[in-house]
Amino acid sequence: xxxxxxxxxxxxxxxxxxxxxxxxLTVLRNPxxxxxxxxxxxxxxxxxxxxLREPQRFRAWLYRIVRHLALNRLRASTRSRAREELASANSxxxxxxxxxxxxxxxxxxxxxxxxxxxxxxxxxxLLCAIEDLEPSAVAEVLGIPQGTVRSRLHSARKRLLRALxx
Amino acid sequence: xxRCVAMYDELADIAVGGTAxxxxxxxxxxxxxxxAELERYRVLARRMDAAVNALVRxxxxxxxxxxxxxxxxxxxxxxxxxxxxxxxxxxAALAASVIALMFGLRAPQPPMTPDADAxxxxxxxxxxxxxxxxHGIVLEAPLHDxxxxxxxxxxxxxxxxxxxx
Numbered sequence: 549x550x551x552x553x554x555x556x557x558x559x560x561x562x563x564x565x566x567x568x569x570x571x572x573l574t575v576l577r578n579p580x581x582x583x584x585x586x587x588x589x590x591x592x593x594x595x596x597x598x599x600l601r602e603p604q605r606f607r608a609w610l611y612r613i614v615r616h617l618a619l620n621r622l623r624a625s626t627r628s629r630a631r632e633e634l635a636s637a638n639s640x641x642x643x644x645x646x647x648x649x650x651x652x653x654x655x656x657x658x659x660x661x662x663x664x665x666x667x668x669x670x671x672x673x674l675l676c677a678i679e680d681l682e683p684s685a686v687a688e689v690l691g692i693p694q695g696t697v698r699s700r701l702h703s704a705r706k707r708l709l710r711a712l713x714x
Numbered sequence: 715x716x717r718c719v720a721m722y723d724e725l726a727d728i729a730v731g732g733t734a735x736x737x738x739x740x741x742x743x744x745x746x747x748x749x750a751e752l753e754r755y756r757v758l759a760r761r762m763d764a765a766v767n768a769l770v771r772x773x774x775x776x777x778x779x780x781x782x783x784x785x786x787x788x789x790x791x792x793x794x795x796x797x798x799x800x801x802x803x804x805x806a807a808l809a810a811s812v813i814a815l816m817f818g819l820r821a822p823q824p825p826m827t828p829d830a831d832a833x834x835x836x837x838x839x840x841x842x843x844x845x846x847x848x849h850g851i852v853l854e855a856p857l858h859d860x861x862x863x864x865x866x867x868x869x870x871x872x873x874x875x876x877x878x879x
Contacts, residue, residue: 557783557786558779558783558786561779561782561783561786562779565774565778565779565782566773566774568774569772569773569774569778570770570771570772570774573770573772574770579772579775582774583774583775583778586774586778586782587778587781587782587785590782590786591782591785591786591789594786594789595789654761654765655765655768655769658762658765658766658769659765659769662766662769673766674766674769674770677763677766677767677769677770677771678770678771679767679771702730702731702732705730705731705759705762705763706726706727706730706732708762708766709726709729709730709755709758709759709762710723710726712758712762713726713754713755713758
């Protein structure tokens with residue numbers, strides 16, 4: 549039996565998995581949880597795919613689903629706060645130990661200062677950092693105007709910079 | 715110098731892409747300290763952005779696609795359709811149980827006949843023999859009168875039954 553739309557779905561997963569995963573990661577800040585939520589979001593999207601009236605809005609719809617699920621997971625999980633082992637896997641370049649330590653320290657400080665930002669600013673800052681996620685898409689995910697996204701992003705970066713420079 | 719300190723907030727604003735006011739532009743033209751500070755802010759802002767990007771731009775695990783498609787494939791597999799009838803049957807059974815409880819429905823008893831009554835009466839045995847059996851300890855040994863703190867009597871009691879409660 550052929551599964552209607554299954555091939556299309558696989559393509560959609562392939563194309564969107566990175567952004568969906570990163571949105572989950574911005575909320576949850578834990579790779580394992582982000583992976584779970586990403587899977588759940590795709591499964592939910594798959595179940596409702598036929599009822600989507602505007603296929604061109606699939607991405608925004610999917611992004612909202614993953615954000616919603618991630619927020620639910622975050623609220624439900626009391627462990628998530630304790631886990632602060634964040635993405636340091638990208639620093640696979642050849643640097644000396646001192647530089648590496650300094651970078652790690654700086655990253656840790658950035659993470660700490662981000663966690664101290666107000667929720668609204670933090671969310672916009674992290675979502676806007678996702679590659680290929682335009683401010684218009686961020687606005688759609690959060691359900692706020694684009695101008696608000698821009699002003700919040702500016703405020704977030706400025707506050708973060710001030711905090712890091714002190 | 716106090717003017718420079720007051721300027722720092724605006725310098726941070728400029729460093730993250732804000733537009734410099736006329737006053738800030740004028741000040742930067744003549745203050746090397748603030749120019750250096752602005753440059754420091756800009757360098758810091760670049761590092762900050764890189765750190766934020768590194769935080770967010772982790773790649774999803776390679777197994778993710780495989781897992782999602784496997785789950786979707788198993789979810790898509792057609793389930794045997796049971797229709798609405800099993801639900802109706804369960805509901806009817808529940809309703810029948812409730813009605814049976816309400817009306818005290820019991821298993822039908824065999825009809826009683828006079829002969830059966832007589833037979834049942836003849837078969838009946840009184841439980842008195844079992845009920846009248848002494849409930850206690852029978853002592854075969856004689857009891858000493860001293861136990862009762864009374865004068866000895868000519869005839870000794872051979873057997874006492876102590877009823878225990």
